[in-house]
Every structure is written in C-alpha cells, then in structure tokens.
Amino acid sequence: MELLERAFDMSKKLFDLPLEDKLKAPHPKIMTPHRGYSGVRDLETIKSLKRISDYKESYEIGSDENREHYNIWLPEQVLPGFRDFTTQLYWKLSDVATAILEALILSVGFSEEEAKYVRKLHNGHTNQLRLLHYPTMPHDFPQYEDQSRLGAHTDWESFTFLFQDSHQGLEFLDRETGEFVAATPKPDTLYMNIGEMFMRLSNGYYPAGIHRVVIPASYRSSRYSIPFFVSPDPDAVIVPQPSCVAAGQKRRYEPITYRGFLNAQFKRIHVQKNPNRSQ
Numbered sequence: 001m002e003l004l005e006r007a008f009d010m011s012k013k014l015f016d017l018p019l020e021d022k023l024k025a026p027h028p029k030i031m032t033p034h035r036g037y038s039g040v041r042d043l044e045t046i047k048s049l050k051r052i053s054d055y056k057e058s059y060e061i062g063s064d065e066n067r068e069h070y071n072i073w074l075p076e077q078v079l080p081g082f083r084d085f086t087t088q089l090y091w092k093l094s095d096v097a098t099a100i101l102e103a104l105i106l107s108v109g110f111s112e113e114e115a116k117y118v119r120k121l122h123n124g125h126t127n128q129l130r131l132l133h134y135p136t137m138p139h140d141f142p143q144y145e146d147q148s149r150l151g152a153h154t155d156w157e158s159f160t161f162l163f164q165d166s167h168q169g170l171e172f173l174d175r176e177t178g179e180f181v182a183a184t185p186k187p188d189t190l191y192m193n194i195g196e197m198f199m200r201l202s203n204g205y206y207p208a209g210i211h212r213v214v215i216p217a218s219y220r221s222s223r224y225s226i227p228f229f230v231s232p233d234p235d236a237v238i239v240p241q242p243s244c245v246a247a248g249q250k251r252r253y254e255p256i257t258y259r260g261f262l263n264a265q266f267k268r269i270h271v272q273k274n275p276n277r278s279q
C-alpha cells in the first residue's frame with residue numbers, strides 16, 4: 001500500500017478507537033506541548049454558538065527530539081504500530097519538505113548566504129504532523145448560514161502540505177478574483193500553501209495562502225485530512241531577506257521570532273475569542 005493510503009488507514013484506526021482510549025494520549029489544556037489527542041467540541045456548544053466551525057478531532061505528532069513540544073504517545077497496545085508508522089511518516093514528509101524548501105529558495109532567488117540561513121531555520125525537528133478527523137454531522141443538525149469545517153485562515157509557520165481523503169471541502173482563496181476555489185483531491189497531487197513565516201522571509205513574494213474547509217451542502221459525511229506544517233526554529237529571527245527588498249524600498253515586515261509571532265496571535269485570539277486558530 002502506498003504511504004499516504006497507509007497514513008489515512010492508520011488515522012481512521014486511531015479515530016475509530018473508543019474515546020477513553022484516545023484520551024490515553026491527551027493534548028494538555030495549555031498550548032505546549034502541542035501534541036497528542038484533542039477531542040471534538042460538543043454539539044450543544046456549537047448549537048449555542050449558532051455557528052458550525054471547528055467540529056473536529058485531531059492528533060499532533062512531532063520529532064522525538066523536540067524537547068519543548070515533546071510527543072504524547074498512546075500506550076503501544078492501544079494501537080500497535082501507530083508510533084512507528086507516524087514517526088516514519090513524519091520523517092518522510094520532512095524529507096519532502098527539505099526538497100520543496102530548496103525549490104522555494106531557488107524560485108525566490110535568495111543569495112547563497114540567505115539560502116544558507118533559510119535552510120538553517122528549518123532543521124526538521126520543529127515540524128508538525130497533524131491527523132484530522134471531521135466527524136459526520138448528525139442529519140437533524142440545524143443548518144446555519146455561517147457553517148464550515150474550518151474557517152478561512154492562513155497557517156502561521158513556513159509552509160504546509162495538505163493531504164485529504166476523497167470527501168473534499170478544502171478551498172483556497174484566489175487573490176485575483178476574491179473567490180474561493182476548491183482544491184479537489186487528485187491522485188499524485190500535493191496541495192501546499194505558504195504560511196506567514198515564509199511570506200515574511202520572502203518579503204511577501206509568496207503571500208500566505210488563505211484557505212478554509214467547507215461542508216458541502218449535500219454532503220455531511222465524515223472527512224479525514226493530514227496537514228504537515230513545516231516550521232522554523234522558534235527563536236531564530238525571521239526577517240525579509242535583503243535580496244527580496246527592491247533597491248530604495250523598505251522591507252514590508254519587521255523582524256520577529258516565530259515564538260513572538262505565535263504569542264501575539266494567541267493574545268489576539270484570546271481577546272477576540274475567535275476560535276479560528278487551526279494549528
């Protein structure tokens with residue numbers, strides 16, 4: 001079986017487990033480590049908000065060498081082979097990310113020195129593999145105007161690969177027309193989007209892709225997806241690289257660290273009580 005097929009198979013096995021088993025690897029209530037299992041919001045809360053969004057369960061996995069975001073594993077006997085398989089998947093996708101990063105470096109036209117810096121920022125240990133399951137909406141569940149599986153957002157790290165099952169729903173904003181366009185799953189096709197950090201490194205040469213997951217009206221079935229987030233070193237300075245700033249122009253973004261950026265985002269979300277954060 002192909003690696004991705006096996007990945008979706010494993011993800012289904014995970015989310016099919018009884019809740020009490022999934023809760024043997026609970027995501028902590030705080031954001032660090034951002035690892036382990038997070039359950040769905042209860043439907044009564046969604047009804048009271050009159051807005052379907054974020055109706056999903058997820059499991060986050062990273063490098064075993066990441067001391068800050070350390071992995072939260074299920075006991076092996078709960079889902080034999082899960083840890084080995086997802087670790088292998090994480091590193092395979094990290095290898096692909098390294099190749100894609102080279103392509104991005106080339107296409108932006110970074111100088112050799114800048115390219116070295118950008119490579120160093122992405123050492124592979126800060127990436128994040130996410131298994132996602134959007135459960136079936138009950139058939140008698142009310143339809144709301146503002147309903148989505150995941151509201152429109154940008155990702156915050158450098159870039160993201162997005163794998164999805166055949167149930168669709170993922171859409172990207174076309175900046176020229178202002179319309180969302182369906183990212184229909186196709187065999188041997190990898191969808192990816194640029195995140196906030198690479199947008200900054202390239203001084204906006206590549207804007208961060210706005211995307212969302214809709215619930216097709218006729219279709220409320222369960223959906224699985226597997227995003228892979230490629231993230232920079234949290235404490236390194238992220239600044240537009242000089243070769244992307246035209247002579248006589250100012251850079252479009254001030255220097256920040258990824259950690260500083262995340263903290264500012266958390267603060268903003270907390271203030272607005274906007275649950276659209278998705279990473």
Ligand SMILES: O=C(O)CCC(=O)C(=O)O
Nearest residue numbers: 164170213225227278279
């Ligand atoms: O489920 C998807 O296809 C997209 C998920 C996503 O955009 C995210 O987790 O940031």
Ligand SMILES: [Fe+2]
Nearest residue numbers: 154155211278
């Ligand atoms: Fe996203």
